[in-house]
Amino acid sequence: MKRKTIANTGFASGGVTCKLGALCFVTSSVLVDSFVLRNPLERKARKRYRSKSCMMKTSDILQNGRMLPLMEEFYTLQGEGHNMGLAAYFIRVGGCDVGCRWCDSKASWNADLFPPVSADEIADRAAAFPAKTVVVTGGEPSLYPLDYFTELLHSKGVKTMIETSGAYLLSGKWDWICLSPKKNAPPKMQVLQAAHELKVIIQEQNDLIWAEENASLVNERCLLYLQPEWRVSEKIMSWLTDYVMQYPKWRISLQSHKYMHIP
Ligand code: SF4
Numbered sequence: 001m002k003r004k005t006i007a008n009t010g011f012a013s014g015g016v017t018c019k020l021g022a023l024c025f026v027t028s029s030v031l032v033d034s035f036v037l038r039n040p041l042e043r044k045a046r047k048r049y050r051s052k053s054c055m056m057k058t059s060d061i062l063q064n065g066r067m068l069p070l071m072e073e074f075y076t077l078q079g080e081g082h083n084m085g086l087a088a089y090f091i092r093v094g095g096c097d098v099g100c101r102w103c104d105s106k107a108s109w110n111a112d113l114f115p116p117v118s119a120d121e122i123a124d125r126a127a128a129f130p131a132k133t134v135v136v137t138g139g140e141p142s143l144y145p146l147d148y149f150t151e152l153l154h155s156k157g158v159k160t161m162i163e164t165s166g167a168y169l170l171s172g173k174w175d176w177i178c179l180s181p182k183k184n185a186p187p188k189m190q191v192l193q194a195a196h197e198l199k200v201i202i203q204e205q206n207d208l209i210w211a212e213e214n215a216s217l218v219n220e221r222c223l224l225y226l227q228p229e230w231r232v233s234e235k236i237m238s239w240l241t242d243y244v245m246q247y248p249k250w251r252i253s254l255q256s257h258k259y260m261h262i263p
Pocket residue numbers: 096097098099100102103104105106108138139140165182
């Protein structure tokens with residue numbers, strides 16, 4: 001099956017945002033980072049997004065989840081965590097105000113850059129692929145009402161999986177919830193209790209305390225993963241693997257898609 005990547009390259013929110021969006025989309029996250037810091041227009045656009053992200057959840061544009069600010073969609077393999085190696089249709093929605101320093105999808109942060117797309121159309125495309133599984137990611141997908149979308153996918157026989165920081169209450173019916181909590185915006189108890197998988201990104205030893213705090217709050221069936229942050233993974237792997245051997249409730253998750261050179 002040929003891999004197919006569709007990027008939402010239309011821009012609906014005005015000239016300045018359009019230009020920024022085009023730049024953001026084609027540059028690496030490092031370039032985006034420095035671009036954002038230096039560019040007052042982008043800082044302004046981001047500030048505007050932050051102040052209106054709550055409002056967007058109930059806006060007419062999103063029509064209670066019938067439209068989603070789609071950044072990109074592609075058929076690939078899940079690279080991380082428990083479902084590593086599983087074929088799935090990835091749907092990346094725009095918008096996130098968590099602000100992780102090491103985020104590898106900073107171009108997704110400003111939802112204004114991604115015009116809303118019909119959830120029905122996205123679901124039709126997802127259902128056409130043989131895996132019959134979607135992974136909804138972001139950005140932070142829980143910013144949006146997802147009941148309509150997950151019902152739609154289930155009606156088409158498609159399994160629903162989500163990757164979330166848990167920073168917002170989660171809507172929708174999910175066959176798999178991967179919670180990746182972030183210190184900037186600790187997860188809601190609702191998401192901790194519903195998660196099938198806890199995946200904590202580790203950059204330094206201190207992050208293990210954060211991992212354990214979250215592990216103490218998830219439900220007892222939740223699988224526990226420590227994932228080295230990509231840029232420091234070689235440096236920290238030795239003590240991280242030692243930690244898992246000492247506390248075997250944890251497993252290691254690697255970003256295997258980066259080794260496979262797939263999205
Ligand atoms: S929650 Fe995810 S998308 Fe948002 S800033 Fe953190 S890593 Fe990036």
